[in-house]
Amino acid sequence: MNFNSTDAKQWLRMGPRAMFGQFMINIAKKNKKLIVLSADLGRSSGLARFKIEFPKQYISVGISEQNLIGVAAGLANEGFKVFVTSFAPFLSMRASEQIRMNLGYMKHKVNVVALGSGLSMGFLGNSHFGLEDIAIMRTIPNLNVTCPADCSELGKILDDYAFNDRGPSYIRLTGIPGSKNLYDKNYAYKFGKNITITKGKDILILSHGSVLGQVKLSVEALKKMNISAGLVNVVSLKPIDESIITLFKKYKKIVTIEEHTSVGGLGSIMTEKILKNGIKSRLFSISLPDKFGPTGTYDYLLKYHGLDSENITKKIIKLVKKK
Amino acid sequence: MLEKINKIKKLSYKIRKTILDISYNSGEPSHIGGALSMAEILAVIYSNFNIKVSKPLDRFILSKGHGFLTLLSILYCKKFIKNKKEIFQFQKNGSEFIAHPIMNKSIGIETSNGSLGQGLSFGVGLAISYKKKKNNNSIIVVVGDGECYEGSVWEAAITATENNLNNLFIVVDCNGHQNDGAINKMMNFEEMKKKWLGFGWNVNSCDGHNISALIKAFKKNSKTKPTAIIAKTIKGKGVNFMENNNDWHHGRLTKNLYLESIKSINKN
Numbered sequence A: 001m002n003f004n005s006t007d008a009k010q011w012l013r014m015g016p017r018a019m020f021g022q023f024m025i026n027i028a029k030k031n032k033k034l035i036v037l038s039a040d041l042g043r044s045s046g047l048a049r050f051k052i053e054f055p056k057q058y059i060s061v062g063i064s065e066q067n068l069i070g071v072a073a074g075l076a077n078e079g080f081k082v083f084v085t086s087f088a089p090f091l092s093m094r095a096s097e098q099i100r101m102n103l104g105y106m107k108h109k110v111n112v113v114a115l116g117s118g119l120s121m122g123f124l125g126n127s128h129f130g131l132e133d134i135a136i137m138r139t140i141p142n143l144n145v146t147c148p149a150d151c152s153e154l155g156k157i158l159d160d161y162a163f164n165d166r167g168p169s170y171i172r173l174t175g176i177p178g179s180k181n182l183y184d185k186n187y188a189y190k191f192g193k194n195i196t197i198t199k200g201k202d203i204l205i206l207s208h209g210s211v212l213g214q215v216k217l218s219v220e221a222l223k224k225m226n227i228s229a230g231l232v233n234v235v236s237l238k239p240i241d242e243s244i245i246t247l248f249k250k251y252k253k254i255v256t257i258e259e260h261t262s263v264g265g266l267g268s269i270m271t272e273k274i275l276k277n278g279i280k281s282r283l284f285s286i287s288l289p290d291k292f293g294p295t296g297t298y299d300y301l302l303k304y305h306g307l308d309s310e311n312i313t314k315k316i317i318k319l320v321k322k323k
Numbered sequence B: 001m002l003e004k005i006n007k008i009k010k011l012s013y014k015i016r017k018t019i020l021d022i023s024y025n026s027g028e029p030s031h032i033g034g035a036l037s038m039a040e041i042l043a044v045i046y047s048n049f050n051i052k053v054s055k056p057l058d059r060f061i062l063s064k065g066h067g068f069l070t071l072l073s074i075l076y077c078k079k080f081i082k083n084k085k086e087i088f089q090f091q092k093n094g095s096e097f098i099a100h101p102i103m104n105k106s107i108g109i110e111t112s113n114g115s116l117g118q119g120l121s122f123g124v125g126l127a128i129s130y131k132k133k134k135n136n137n138s139i140i141v142v143v144g145d146g147e148c149y150e151g152s153v154w155e156a157a158i159t160a161t162e163n164n165l166n167n168l169f170i171v172v173d174c175n176g177h178q179n180d181g182a183i184n185k186m187m188n189f190e191e192m193k194k195k196w197l198g199f200g201w202n203v204n205s206c207d208g209h210n211i212s213a214l215i216k217a218f219k220k221n222s223k224t225k226p227t228a229i230i231a232k233t234i235k236g237k238g239v240n241f242m243e244n245n246n247d248w249h250h251g252r253l254t255k256n257l258y259l260e261s262i263k264s265i266n267k268n
Helices: A005-030 A048-053 A065-077 A088-094 A096-105 A133-137 A151-163 A211-224 A244-248 A266-276 A298-304 A309-321 B002-026 B039-048 B065-077 B119-132 B151-162 B189-198 B211-219 B255-267
Strands: A034-038 A058-060 A081-087 A110-115 A144-146 A169-172 A195-198 A203-207 A229-233 A236-238 A253-261 A282-288 B059-062 B139-144 B168-174 B202-207 B227-232
Touching: A005 A034, A005 A048, A005 A110, A005 A151, A034 A065, A065 A081, A065 A088, A065 A096, A065 A110, A065 B119, A065 B151, A081 A088, A081 A151, A088 A096, A088 A110, A088 A133, A088 A169, A096 A110, A096 A133, A133 A169, A133 A253, A151 A169, A195 A211, A203 A211, A203 A244, A203 A266, A203 A309, A211 A229, A211 A253, A211 A309, A229 A244, A244 A266, A253 A266, A253 A309, A266 A282, A282 A309, B002 B039, B002 B065, B002 B211, B002 B255, B039 B065, B039 B139, B039 B168, B039 B211, B059 B065, B059 B119, B065 B139, B119 B139, B119 B151, B119 B168, B168 B189, B189 B202, B189 B227, B202 B211, B211 B227
Parallel strands: A034 A058, A034 A081, A081 A110, A110 A169, A144 A169, A203 A229, A203 A253, A253 A282, B059 B139, B139 B168, B168 B227, B202 B227
Antiparallel strands: A144 A236, A195 A229
C-alpha cells in the first residue's frame, strides 16, 4: 500500500480506528476470503460502512471476547483471512488464554486488532486503557506483536498481514484523530524490520506507536539545539529486528520511549537484548509508571506522563548531559 | 438397525478396553472416569457421522480435553492410528499423546485442548465456515457438565443460535461429577436441559449409554437451530469400582486393579 502526503494529512484527521475500517474495505475489495469479526465494537472500529458493503464478510459475536477468538480461530482453520477487533485490554487480558491456545499453541492465523490501546481512550479510564498489552502478548509463542506509528503505517501493516502469510498477530492501535503523523511521505515497510527515521550520534531513541509523532518533533527541536539524536521506529515488538544490536554498539546512550507500562514493554525488551549481548551502552526508559493513573483528554494524559514532545525534549537533554 | 446397534455396542466395549489398556500401560495416573462415561457417545458419533482424516467432512471437536483417552481409543479402533505401539506412547516422556489432545490433523485430532470451555467457540467458527462454503456436513462438539460452568461455553451458545447453526451439535456428557466431586444440583441433568433450551437450542436428552437413544437424539435435529444432546451418563461406566467414584477422575491402575477392571467390563 502506497500513500502520498495528501493521504497522510487526511488520514490523520480520520484517526486509526476509522482508518482501520477504511483499510478493511480496501482489502475486502481484493480478497473475498477476508472476514472481519467484532465483539460489539464494529462502529468503534470504523466498520459501519464495511458492514453495509460486505455483509457476508462481517460477523458480530456480541460482547464476548473469549468467544470472539475461538470463532475466529475456527474460521481461520478453514482458510479464511480473519481480523478481529475489540479494545486492547478486553483482547489482551480477558481473551488472553484464548489467544494463547488458539493463536499461540495451535497457530491459527488470526489477526487481533487492539483498538484504543495506550492512553487513547481518554475519559473512558483505566478499565479501557492498554497499559500492559505488549508485556502480556509478547510472552505468547508464535504471536507477532506490531505497533503502527500512524494511519499510513497501520495501512501498510494491515496490507502486509492480509496478503502474506505472517502467522497469528496482535496489532496495537494507539493515538486518536489528530495525533501527529510520523510519516508524511511514502516509505518502505518490511515485516519484522525496524525503520530508521533519523540518523544521529549523541543518543539513540527507540520508540513505537503514535507517541513517535511526538518523539519526531522532539528530535527536530533537539537538532536546533545541536543535539543529534538517532531515531528508530521499532514497529515490530515481536519478532525483534536483531540488527538493533549492531546499532547499539555505535551509541553510548540509548533511550526507549513508549506509551506502555515500564513492565515488560520495549524498555524491558531492549534491557534483555543489551544484557544478553554484552552491550556497554547505557539504557534509559521513558514510559508509563507501574500504576493506574488519572483520566482526561489524550493530550492531557500524554503531558501528565511526560510523553508530549516538550517533555520528551527536556528529558532527552538531561540524558545527553548526564555523566 | 439392530445389527448397527450391536456393532456400536461392540465398538463401545473395545473403546473401554483400549482406555484401560492405555491407562494401565502408561503407569501414570490418568483421566479414566470421565473417559469411560463418553464411550458410547464417541462410538455413536464416529459410527453415525462421516469423519475422515484425508478429506474433512463431518468434524469432531473434543472440548472436554480430559476425555482424551476416549478420543485416542476411538482413533485406534477406527484405524486413524494403526499401530498399537503408538497409542501405548500415551503419557510417556516427550509423547504427543498426553492427558489432553494436541492438534494433529494427520490422525484426526482437530484441536489442542485442556483449557475448558473453548471448544464450542471453535466449533461455531467451523460451522459458520461450512455455511459460507455451502458444505452440508456437520460439526460435533463434546463438552462435560462441569465444563459448562465456564462462561465462554454460553457465549458460544449465543453465537450458535444467532447464526442459525443447524449444522452444529453439542453433546453434554452429564456424568454428574467434576474434579472435586458431585456436581451441584443447579447444574444437574434436568437443569442442563433447561439451560440449553433457555439459550434457544434444539434440545434432545437421553441416556448417554443407550446407543439407540443416542442415535435418535442425533436424528431429531432442527432446520434452524443448533442441537444440544444432553446425555445422562455414569462417571467410570462399566468398571464397578469406578462407577460414580470420583477417586477415578484421575487415577492410577495397578496390575490388580487393571485385571479387576477388565473383568468388570467383560461382565457389564
